[in-house]
Each structure stands twice: as structure tokens, then as C-alpha cells.
Amino acid sequence: MSNRGTLDIRNVAKTYEVEGRQVNALSGVNLHVAPGEFISIVGPSGCGKSTLLRLIIGLDTGYQGDILLDGHRITGTSLDRGIVFQDHRLLPWLTLEQNVALALENSRLSGAERKSTVTDHIELVGLSGFESAWPHQLSGGMAQRAAIARGLVGRPGILLLDEPLGALDALTRLRLQEELVRIWKAEGVTMILVTHDVDEAIYLSDRVVVMNSTPGRIVDEIAVDLPRPRDRAGAEFSAIKRRVLSLMGEYAEAA
Amino acid sequence: MTVTTDLRMRPAPRLPRLRGVNLTGLLLPALLLALWQTATSLEWVPPVFLPSPAATAEASWTMLTRQNLHLDFLASISIVAQAFVYGSVAAVALGVAAGLSKRVEQFFGPTFDTIRHIPGIAWLPLIVLWLGIGAPAKVVVIAKSVFFPVFLNTLEGIRNAEKRHIELAEVLTLTRWQLIRRVLVPSAIPSIMVSLRYSAGLAWALVVVAEGLSGLEGIGFLIFRAQGLLLTDQLVVCMVIIGAVGFAIDRGMYLLQRHILRWKQGFEG
Numbered sequence: 001m002s003n004r005g006t007l008d009i010r011n012v013a014k015t016y017e018v019e020g021r022q023v024n025a026l027s028g029v030n031l032h033v034a035p036g037e038f039i040s041i042v043g044p045s046g047c048g049k050s051t052l053l054r055l056i057i058g059l060d061t062g063y064q065g066d067i068l069l070d071g072h073r074i075t076g077t078s079l080d081r082g083i084v085f086q087d088h089r090l091l092p093w094l095t096l097e098q099n100v101a102l103a104l105e106n107s108r109l110s111g112a113e114r115k116s117t118v119t120d121h122i123e124l125v126g127l128s129g130f131e132s133a134w135p136h137q138l139s140g141g142m143a144q145r146a147a148i149a150r151g152l153v154g155r156p157g158i159l160l161l162d163e164p165l166g167a168l169d170a171l172t173r174l175r176l177q178e179e180l181v182r183i184w185k186a187e188g189v190t191m192i193l194v195t196h197d198v199d200e201a202i203y204l205s206d207r208v209v210v211m212n213s214t215p216g217r218i219v220d221e222i223a224v225d226l227p228r229p230r231d232r233a234g235a236e237f238s239a240i241k242r243r244v245l246s247l248m249g250e251y252a253e254a255a
Numbered sequence: 256m257t258v259t260t261d262l263r264m265r266p267a268p269r270l271p272r273l274r275g276v277n278l279t280g281l282l283l284p285a286l287l288l289a290l291w292q293t294a295t296s297l298e299w300v301p302p303v304f305l306p307s308p309a310a311t312a313e314a315s316w317t318m319l320t321r322q323n324l325h326l327d328f329l330a331s332i333s334i335v336a337q338a339f340v341y342g343s344v345a346a347v348a349l350g351v352a353a354g355l356s357k358r359v360e361q362f363f364g365p366t367f368d369t370i371r372h373i374p375g376i377a378w379l380p381l382i383v384l385w386l387g388i389g390a391p392a393k394v395v396v397i398a399k400s401v402f403f404p405v406f407l408n409t410l411e412g413i414r415n416a417e418k419r420h421i422e423l424a425e426v427l428t429l430t431r432w433q434l435i436r437r438v439l440v441p442s443a444i445p446s447i448m449v450s451l452r453y454s455a456g457l458a459w460a461l462v463v464v465a466e467g468l469s470g471l472e473g474i475g476f477l478i479f480r481a482q483g484l485l486l487t488d489q490l491v492v493c494m495v496i497i498g499a500v501g502f503a504i505d506r507g508m509y510l511l512q513r514h515i516l517r518w519k520q521g522f523e524g
Contacts, residue, residue: 057426058426059422059425059426077425077426077427077428078428079427079428083426085419085423087419089419089420089423091420091423091437091438091441092518092519093441093444093518093519094437094518095518102427102429102437103427105427105428105429105433105437106427106428106429106430106433134517134518134520135518136518136519136520
């Protein structure tokens with residue numbers, strides 16, 4: 001694959017002012033993500049993992065340090081980064097097809113190219129035949145697939161996933177995890193997944209980044225060198241899970 | 256299974272359906288018509304104050320064939336249509352502008368809130384002095400009454416756009432104009448549609464009043480003339496027309512609303 005999708009986070013800090021007090025949402029965050037890598041960020045709520053994702057997508061540009069995508073500092077949103085939110089965030093007044101196509105509104109593709117890439121991505125997420133469905137007619141899992149198609153249709157170098165499976169039932173979640181692996185392999189896109197499901201993080205990613213709170217920071221990174229498809233009940237899987245949980249638990253106790 | 260449960264399990268008896276149309280709503284009108292007929296046949300009320308249904312039907316025929324009732328009808332409809340189009344187009348345009356910009360809202364706010372509280376009918380005498388007793392004065396006054404509910408609901412609708420949708424627009428790098436067209440205006444459509452339906456009915460009701468107060472044609476003129484001449488049958492004909500047209504306008508607006516908001520899932524009753 002190309003070298004698109006190299007993310008460099010250098011000494012990033014983010015402070016909020018809450019009722020006159022400074023709150024360190026993030027402090028001293030360093031992370032390097034290679035092109036095509038699948039990274040998961042786990043941590044207790046309030047550890048700043050979603051804040052970090054907002055900085056990377058460019059919705060929040062007031063931070064210290066540098067976030068570089070392919071060498072360029074992030075200064076706002078851009079079509080070279082896609083995102084899937086926890087809520088599918090499809091616009092209810094657009095059909096599935098129109099929702100996906102909305103991501104191409106400002107792309108340089110011609111009309112015909114747009115149409116074909118929209119069709120391709122709807123097919124990629126397994127929703128062919130539902131092009132003209134309204135969002136309210138889709139199940140939670142289908143809506144989230146549509147959101148993934150919208151996130152990928154502009155062929156971004158990097159796709160950010162903000163707890164995208166968090167609101168789904170257990171069975172749908174497992175199924176969509178398989179889908180994510182398949183889509184990731186098919187598209188070769190860099191993926192950064194924020195989740196609080198440790199199993200999900202280990203099952204999907206090349207590397208699990210563990211964060212903790214006050215101040216929000218990265219406490220460790222754990223490489224997952226297991227062949228795919230992974231056995232969730234295997235010994236190595238469990239060992240990694242124990243390590244991640246202990247990292248989270250240790251710091252939770254200290255807090 | 257016992258007999259009682261068996262009875263309870265049986266679906267509730269339904270009224271016959273005519274090509275998918277539920278007839279429940281026709282029960283009460285049929286009942287009222289029967290009551291009207293009874294009241295006139297038994298002369299509970301003297302015919303000069305309450306003509307029979309048959310006499311009313313006959314009067315409508317006379318009005319249509321000899322007195323050009325359809326011309327008066329068209330005069331009223333045309334005023335309402337013009338007033339509705341002018342009033343609502345201006346209201347949606349200004350409502351969107353005020354919804355997008357606090358400054359626009361502050362500029363118009365105090366003026367609009369004052370004008371709004373002077374009823375359209377209170378404007379009529381002055382505007383008739385300016386524009387005469389013809390249709391234009393009525394169009395202006397009714398357009399004013401259409402304008403405010405639509406303006407306020409458009410403004411409110413734009414302001415109620417969801418933050419997460421605006422954030423999405425930012426992620427997709429939509430321009431200001433794309434944000435307005437793809438996110439903000441569609442968010443406001445439900446409340447705009449409610450206000451359009453309301454004002455369409457209001458416009459029709461007001462034209463009757465406006466024509467009664469000034470002018471020499473239209474359904475409203477006919478109804479007051481009929482009262483003056485004690486032509487009660489013609490008066491009732493006008494009332495029936497007003498009611499039926501009002502009903503048709505509301506149903507039409509409802510169907511339009513349902514079509515435009517077909518993306519919206521709601522409580523169906």
C-alpha cells in the first residue's frame with residue numbers, strides 16, 4: 001500500500017477550563033501510527049481517548065504539541081481523514097445512498113466516479129439493495145455499516161472509529177468486528193479505534209494503546225502479534241487481555 | 256379455552272372500508288345531517304332561520320347557475336392562494352436568514368414582534384384606504400397573517416438543528432452554503448410544514464372575514480349579504496362551502512406534509 005496514513009502525535013496536551021479551573025484532558029501524548037496499521041485506544045471513561053480522536057479528526061484545533069498526518073500538522077477537518085461516531089449520525093432526511101454520497105460533496109471526483117464509488121462502498125459494507133432506504137428503516141448494525149461506508153467513501157488515509165460498536169447488541173457487535181477486519185484488509189486504510197471493550201481492541205488491532213485519566217495520558221502500548229483470525233479464548237489472547245486489564249486496573253486503583 | 260377469553264380474543268368489529276378509506280369519520284357528519292333534517296321537518300326552528308338540507312342544496316344550485324357563485328369562489332381562493340404564497344415564501348426566506356444570523360434576528364425582532372401583535376384585520380381599514388376595497392388589500396393583510404407563524408417556526412426550526420449534525424458537516428468539510436442546504440434547512444422542514452399547514456387554514460378563515468368587511472365579491476361578501484337579505488339558505492350554502500374548502504385545504508396540506516416528511520418516523524396512533 002501507499003505511504004498515506006502515517007500519523008505522528010508529538011507531545012500533545014489539551015487543557016479545558018471548567019468553572020475557572022484548568023483541567024488537563026490530555027498531557028504528554030506521543031504516538032506513532034504506521035500506514036495501514038490498526039490501532040485501538042482503550043481506557044476508562046474520562047481518560048481523554050475521545051478528546052484525542054477529536055483532535056486527530058480536526059474538530060478541535062486548540063491543543064499544544066503536534067499532530068502530523070503524513071507530515072502535515074492538522075489544522076482542521078479534511079477529507080483525508082474519515083470518522084465513524086458512536087451514533088451512526090446519518091442525516092435522517094437523506095437516503096442511505098445520499099448519506100454516503102454526502103462525504104463526496106467536495107471531492108474532486110466526477111459525477112460518474114462518485115456514483116460508482118458510492119455503489120462500491122455500499123457493497124463493501126454489505127448493504128447493496130438498501131440504497132434508497134431511510135435511516136429510520138435501518139437496524140442499528142445496518143446504520144453503523146452505512147456510517148462506515150460514509151467514512152471510507154472519500155478514500156481517506158486514515159479512518160477514526162469512536163466507539164462505533166458501543167451501542168450495538170453483543171451478537172451484532174461480534175459480526176461487525178469481523179466486518180471491520182475484512183474492510184480494513186480490503187481498503188488497506190489506517191484505522192484508529194477508540195473503545196472500552198478490551199476484547200474488541202485485542203481482537204481487531206495490531207497494537208493496543210492503553211490510556212488513563214487525570215491527566216489523560218498514554219500509559220502503555222501493547223503489540224498484538226497474533227495471526228488473524230484470532231481466537232478470543234486462546235491462551236495468548238487471554239494473556240494480553242490480562243496485561244491490558246491490569247494496566248487499566250492498576251491505575252484505576254491508584255486514582 | 257373458555258368462552259370469555261374466546262370473545263376477548265376476537266378482533267374488534269370494524270366499520271366497512273371503502274377502497275381503503277376508513278368511514279369512521281363520516282359517522283358524525285351523517286348524524287348531524289340527520290339532526291338538521293329532523294329539526295327542519297319537525298319545524299323546531301322556523302324555516303326562515305334554518306332552511307332544510309334540501310332547500311340549501313337547491314339554493315346552491317340557484318347560486319351556481321344564476322348568480323355565478325363559482326366566480327365569487329374563485330375570487331376568494333385566488334386571494335388566499337396569493338396571500339399564502341407571498342406570505343410563506345417571504346417568511347421562509349427571512350426565517351432562514353434570521354435563524355442563521357443573530358444580527359438579522361436582532362434587526363427584525365422588535366419590529367416584527369410589535370407588528371405581529373396587531374391583528375391582520377386591524378390593518379385592513381388602513382390598507383383599504385391605501386389600496387382600495389379590491390383584492391390587493393386583502394392579499395396584503397392575509398399574507399401578513401400567514402407570514403408570522405411561518406417566520407417564527409422557520410427561525411425556531413433552524414435554531415433546533417442538532418449540534419452533532421453540524422459537527423458531521425464540519426467533518427465532511429461542507430461549505431456554509433452546503434451546511435444550510437443539506438443540514439440546517441432540512442432540520443427546519445418539520446416545523447416549517449406544521450406552520451404552513453396552520454397558516455393555510457388561517458388564511459382561508461381570514462379571507463371570509465376580510466371579504467365581509469370590505470369589497471363586493473367573494474364567499475365572505477356573499478355570506479354577509481345573505482344575512483342582510485335574510486337569504487338564510489344562501490348563508491348556509493356559504494357556510495358549507497367554507498367548511499368543505501377549509502377541510503380540503505387542511506387535508507391537502509396534511510398529505511403534502513406527510514409526503515415531504517416521509518423520511519421521518521413518528522407516532523402513527
